[in-house]
Amino acid sequence: MTDRTVYFVSDGTGITAETFGNSILAQFEIKPRHVRRPFIDSAEKAHAVVQEINEVGLREGRRPIVFATLVDREVLKVVREHCQGRVMDMFGTFIEPLEDEFSIKSNHRVGRFSNVAQSQEYHDRIEAINFSLAHDDGQSSKNLDTADVILVGVSRCGKTPTSLYLAMQHGIKAANYPLIPEDFERRKLPAPLLPHKRKCFGLTIDPERLASIRNERRPGSKYADVLNCRYEVNEAEAMMKREGISWLSSTHKSIEEIATTILRDIRPDRLIY
């Protein structure tokens, strides 16, 4: 069923329409073609995109699905009156009931991100990204006391993308520090981590999966050998157990899922804000 097109239409970035629409579509065994149309913020642009959608519907013989996050009333009117797709009007559906609930009118401001670029929250996110970059892969042991969390684990288990995601999405200062064969021989955590054990969080990974990831980097190396991967993973897990560091496996989890789990476990205060 690829003969169906899904549009994500927004007067902002369309990120909300896309994130939400994709969650909905994940519930169906279909593979539609996806089309993003961000920044549709005038009646003129709305007419153009509506015409495109209507033509696609005619050509494909099935009406497109349209996930819309439209705050601009004029744009929404064009879409409502002229679009022959199946419009999922995400804001309209939920904002009107909330106007009753809050007993105030909504302000029809476009997008989640409008005017945030100079807010404190945004500033903190950017600072967190800089921190996580400066503390990637044990690059710096300075200021580890200001880290919110320090991810530990063997090379290529997912520490870097998870740290950056925690910073970017949640404004968390996430350092990461590798556990390497020398640490396993010494049977000790790297010295810079010792004062910060309480905020360490471990990532582990299935050794076969690790071998396959490492083989993309350094094919045929000892580093990528499955026996070596098994050794490193076993030692890392034993060390985390000895040191009382909680950990989770990244094998079947996306960085989004790993990050949310870490946040819940290590900074539950960040779940309320």
Place this chain on the structure above:
Amino acid sequence: MTDRTVYFVSDGTGITAETFGNSILAQFEIKPRHVRRPFIDSAEKAHAVVQEINEVGLREGRRPIVFATLVDREVLKVVREHCQGRVMDMFGTFIEPLEDEFSIKSNHRVGRFSNVAQSQEYHDRIEAINFSLAHDDGQSSKNLDTADVILVGVSRCGKTPTSLYLAMQHGIKAANYPLIPEDFERRKLPAPLLPHKRKCFGLTIDPERLASIRNERRPGSKYADVLNCRYEVNEAEAMMKREGISWLSSTHKSIEEIATTILRDIRPDRLIY
């Protein structure tokens, strides 16, 4: 109106509930307390969170707003039957009409990210993050031919977070390369960029804003001085104009907005996938 609590309840990460809920809430001049409750994936956990919500409602004298992305039918049933909050059932509202539209049943799979961790798309995102990290701040001129985009601009105009966001959210291999005073004196783009001018995209920034950002890093330096910032920004803009590089100002834009604009301008094919 902070005497109102908003819950984001999900049987997955809750990211969708939160992104969408925040877009909706941005339409209202209110500052509610936010509570995230991810991974509510059993009837037992559902009863616990419903009890919490109901107690908060009694204590505050106003029912909480509950943005729910619940795929698990059992959990949804508990929430629907027992929750005294105002439940915004985001999946229920849109999935049932789509079952009609597609003439198939939804599979009630949890989350946008389930089983994605080993998909090609996810793999490409992780590769893009690694690429963007390796090509941050002109660190490497190797493999610039495989970059999807190369962000250029003066130091601290927002290139790094934007590159990482493009990689993380969109799987775009985004390098970034600084324009520095030496380039302005030579009146030439840095040599490694010359063969790749067509995929360069510029970021600029208001000089006063730049001075304030740089002052956080190196207070009182020439680098942070507003006159110097004005010089660098003017020269960078003149260079981009001469070289025919499109650019935008990051001053009032979030990385999400910058990234979406770049994507639309430089890789319109990525808008259809």
